[in-house]
Amino acid sequence: MNEPTPSPGFLSSRAWFPSPHTRRPWFVLAALMLSGCNGSDDTGAPTTDSDTETTGDVGIDIVGFSLSDIVPTVATVTWTTDEPATGHIEYGQTSSHGSVTATETEPGTEHETVLLGLKAGMQYHFQAVAETTAGTIRSQDQVLTTGPLSSELLSFTQQGTPFDGYYMVPVIGSVFSPVIIDGDGDVVWYYFDESGDLVFRSSIAEDGSAVLYNKISSTDRVDDGAIVRVSMDGTQVSEIKTPGMSFDFVELEDGSFGYISLDVRDYQGHGYWGDAIREVSPDGTIRTVWSAWDSFTPTKEDLKQNYWTHANALDYDPDAGVYYVSLFFMGCIVCVDRETGELLWTIGGGDANDFTFEPEESAFVGQHQFQFFDDRLLVFDNYSYTDWNGSAVLEYVLDMDDMTATLDWTYVQQDNVNVYALGDVHRLEDGSTFIAWATAGQLERLDAQGQSSWSLSVQVGGGLAYGSFYDTLYN
Numbered sequence: 329m330n331e332p333t334p335s336p337g338f339l340s341s342r343a344w345f346p347s348p349h350t351r352r353p354w355f356v357l358a359a360l361m362l363s364g365c366n367g368s369d370d371t372g373a374p375t376t377d378s379d380t381e382t383t384g385d386v387g388i389d390i391v392g393f394s395l396s397d398i399v400p401t402v403a404t405v406t407w408t409t410d411e412p413a414t415g416h417i418e419y420g421q422t423s424s425h426g427s428v429t430a431t432e433t434e435p436g437t438e439h440e441t442v443l444l445g446l447k448a449g450m451q452y453h454f455q456a457v458a459e460t461t462a463g464t465i466r467s468q469d470q471v472l473t474t475g476p477l478s479s480e481l482l483s484f485t486q487q488g489t490p491f492d493g494y495y496m497v498p499v500i501g502s503v504f505s506p507v508i509i510d511g512d513g514d515v516v517w518y519y520f521d522e523s524g525d526l527v528f529r530s531s532i533a534e535d536g537s538a539v540l541y542n543k544i545s546s547t548d549r550v551d552d553g554a555i556v557r558v559s560m561d562g563t564q565v566s567e568i569k570t571p572g573m574s575f576d577f578v579e580l581e582d583g584s585f586g587y588i589s590l591d592v593r594d595y596q597g598h599g600y601w602g603d604a605i606r607e608v609s610p611d612g613t614i615r616t617v618w619s620a621w622d623s624f625t626p627t628k629e630d631l632k633q634n635y636w637t638h639a640n641a642l643d644y645d646p647d648a649g650v651y652y653v654s655l656f657f658m659g660c661i662v663c664v665d666r667e668t669g670e671l672l673w674t675i676g677g678g679d680a681n682d683f684t685f686e687p688e689e690s691a692f693v694g695q696h697q698f699q700f701f702d703d704r705l706l707v708f709d710n711y712s713y714t715d716w717n718g719s720a721v722l723e724y725v726l727d728m729d730d731m732t733a734t735l736d737w738t739y740v741q742q743d744n745v746n747v748y749a750l751g752d753v754h755r756l757e758d759g760s761t762f763i764a765w766a767t768a769g770q771l772e773r774l775d776a777q778g779q780s781s782w783s784l785s786v787q788v789g790g791g792l793a794y795g796s797f798y799d800t801l802y803n
Contacts, residue, residue: 388415388458388465393472398562400475401516403443407456407467410437415458417441423453423469430536430802442560444801445494447514448477477515481505482790486513488782491773497752497764497795498527498541499786506530506541506558508801509771513784517801519558528575528750528793533557536803542570542577542587549574550592555585555608570608576642576794584609586651586666588639591619600631603639605651605664618664620655623671624680633657640750641697641794654695661698661707675705675733683726683733690735692722696766697752697794700726705733708751708763718744721753721763739763739778745770752794764792771795 387410396402405417412435420426429441439456446452452474456467482501491511498506499518504527508517521527523543530541538557545552553573557566570577572589579585584607591604604619620637630636641654650672651664660677664670673682676691685691694711705724723737739761750766759776769786786792 388456388467390456390467390470393454393470395472395475396561396563399517399519399560400477401446401448402561403446403452403454403472403474404561405441405443405454405456407439407441408437409439409458409460409465411460412436413458413460413465415439415456417443417454417456419443419452419454421450421452425453425455444560445508445510445516446474447510447512447516448474450474477518478520480520481507481515481518483787484509484513484515485785485787486783488773488780491760491782492799494798494801495762495771495795496530496532496539496798497771498530498793500791500793501786501789506539508539509784511782517560519562521556525552529577530793531579531796532798532801532803534579534581534803536801538564540577540579542573542575543567544573544575550590553589555587568608568610568612570606571614572604572606574603575640578642578644580607580644581646586617586642586644588642588653589616591616591621593621595626595631598631600626601635601637602626603637603653603655605642605653616669617651617666618669618671620658622669623662624658630657641695643698643700645700652698652700654698656695659691659693659695661695661705673731683731685724686732686734690722690724691733696750697764699753699755701755703727704736704755706753706755706761708747708753710747710749710751719747719751719765721761737778739774741765741772750791750793752792754795754797756797762795762797764795766793767791 389408391406391408393403393405414432414435416431417429418425452472453469455469458465482499494508494510496508498504504521505518507515510516525546526544527541530539533540538559541556543554543556551571553570554567555570555577570587574588574590577585577587586605586607589604589606591602592599602620605617606614607617608614626636636657637655638657639653640656643652649666651666652661654661658677660674660680662674663672665672674680675683692707692709695707695709697708699706703726705726707722709722710719718740720738720740724733725736726733745765745768747765747767752764754762761774763772769790771784772780773782775781
């Protein structure tokens with residue numbers, strides 16, 4: 329098989345998740361040396377006095393607001409209307425506001441609205457707005473001040489032109505912390521996971537009410553693992569168990585989750601680690617969709633490593649009903665039918681490859697995250713085939729009739745950044761591209777012409793895992 333050649337010090341499965349007697353990579357060691365940090369120590373802003381405005385016979389009353397003790401950049405506003413109504417909150421750093429929450433879907437007289445995307449230590453104006461039989465009614469403008477970020481949170485340095493939107497990503501430091509960063513490079517949401525486990529993927533839940541992230545056990549990868557759900561104010565935390573949880577997961581439209589799971593089997597008298605795609609339903613029921621063991625036969629070369637597939641990235645296409653999963657040590661990405669578990673095709677991976685790369689030498693060799701869109705494939709390639717000594721983003725045009733993958737675009741940083749683990753890339757609808765140079769601790773935005781327009785660097789010692797871009801924090 330066309331197995332990628334590890335660079336010196338590359339993290340094998342034993343290094344990624346070693347025994348207590350094995351030397352650990354810097355960010356795994358850091359995650360286990362917890363500092364016992366919590367969120368902001370602030371108790372939140374005090375509740376304000378009632379402030380009522382009426383239009384005709386209908387009044388609107390802001391009862392009060394509070395800041396989260398755990399996420400001091402999140403505020404909850406409580407307000408009432410004299411008759412059942414749907415409404416929202418307008419807010420911003422001036423009385424002109426500029427931001428708006430999602431409008432409620434069900435009418436009521438008692439309302440509670442969470443304000444998101446607030447910067448730390450800043451003053452914000454806000455106003456309740458409701459639609460009633462008397463028309464649109466508005467409360468008086470009020471003011472709150474957010475709390476400071478925790479001193480345990482790693483700092484960021486931003487350069488370039490700010491953008492509209494938000495990027496969510498787990499930060500790797502002394503503790504794993506999913507964060508949301510705005511286009512100015514400011515942290516507007518964060519949560520510390522103090523379990524000592526590894527966090528490589530975070531996202532906003534489909535219903536918009538919580539953040540999701542995976543926990544990969546640092547002590548028992550085969551039997552442990554979970555997907556964690558944290559409410560936006562950080563006060564409600566729940567877990568759904570996902571034994572064997574590995575690098576990535578996706579939330580599905582039916583409320584279940586698909587995730588990469590270790591699949592350990594006895595082969596030729598020895599237990600080897602492979603990978604499977606598994607799903608867990610809301611009630612905790614787990615089913616196996618597909619296993620690499622059922623589609624591939626490991627070679628002697630594969631079995632030189634105890635973990636012969638090393639699945640490291642997962643995506644799901646709800647329209648086609650298929651999963652895509654990257655098998656790093658095999659140098660390929662596979663497409664699997666969700667319902668039948670059939671392996672539909674493989675791109676990359678030597679003898680397993682169903683595609684012809686043009687030019688022949690342009691095949692990726694050390695892929696992590698990827699994105700299929702339109703007739704294209706975008707890949708973060710840690711060990712690029714190219715002559716430069718660094719990681720790269722590769723873009724291919726796919727012809728599914730002729731089964732060809734033609735290299736159309738490449739991007740590498742001027743400093744030839746070498747990302748030895750993880751790595752992420754996203755193409756947005758406006759043509760811009762987000763790249764997470766993971767272990768280098770850098771996030772970069774390219775404009776539609778492929779030119780670097782914005783970058784963010786984590787302080788020395790920090791890294792970035794798998795992230796997601798959002799136009800808004802409200803669905």
